[in-house]
Amino acid sequence: MRVIGIDPGSETLGWGVVEGFGPRYSLVDFGTVKSSPKQPFSKRLLKVYQGVEEVIDKYSPDALAVEDTFYAVNVGVALKLGQVRGTMLLLAEKRGLEIAEYSPRLIKQTVVGYGAAEKHQVQEMVRVLLRMKTAPTPHDAADALAIAICHFHHAGMKTKVKAAEERG
Numbered sequence: 001m002r003v004i005g006i007d008p009g010s011e012t013l014g015w016g017v018v019e020g021f022g023p024r025y026s027l028v029d030f031g032t033v034k035s036s037p038k039q040p041f042s043k044r045l046l047k048v049y050q051g052v053e054e055v056i057d058k059y060s061p062d063a064l065a066v067e068d069t070f071y072a073v074n075v076g077v078a079l080k081l082g083q084v085r086g087t088m089l090l091l092a093e094k095r096g097l098e099i100a101e102y103s104p105r106l107i108k109q110t111v112v113g114y115g116a117a118e119k120h121q122v123q124e125m126v127r128v129l130l131r132m133k134t135a136p137t138p139h140d141a142a143d144a145l146a147i148a149i150c151h152f153h154h155a156g157m158k159t160k161v162k163a164a165e166e167r168g
Helices: 041-059 075-095 104-112 119-129 139-167
Strands: 002-007 012-021 024-034 063-067 098-102
Touching: 002 041, 002 139, 012 041, 012 139, 024 041, 024 139, 041 075, 063 075, 063 139, 075 098, 098 104, 098 139, 104 119, 104 139, 119 139
Parallel strands: 002 063, 063 098
Antiparallel strands: 002 012, 012 024
């Protein structure tokens, strides 16, 4: 299975591709899609859509895992992040990818073992888990890799629960 993790951002969107099965996985690639805050927001949405579309075309993931909605102090920021997330969900649906959403707290709990972990802790654990020589930067890309790793740890459980529900 190949998963693309997405850390939504309207100026810097992080992405990371990881492949494997269950708790055994390895790094494929990671990066960011950057857009200028001087551009109209609709153009920034198009840029992140096209940027992630190129990554999907290049790496053919089976699933897209994205950070779930969270509460932000600034309502405008929360709305823009929600629109970026919606754009990523639309792209995943259009491409027929499995979609998974994880809360920031669950991602940190899964990867670091502490739901309130700081950015540098997430970067270091991603480095360790993916056997990288250096911590991935910027933190947006490290967060995207953490989201993909989180999916590997939780996707199997979701499959088991769904199968149990179907058996009734």
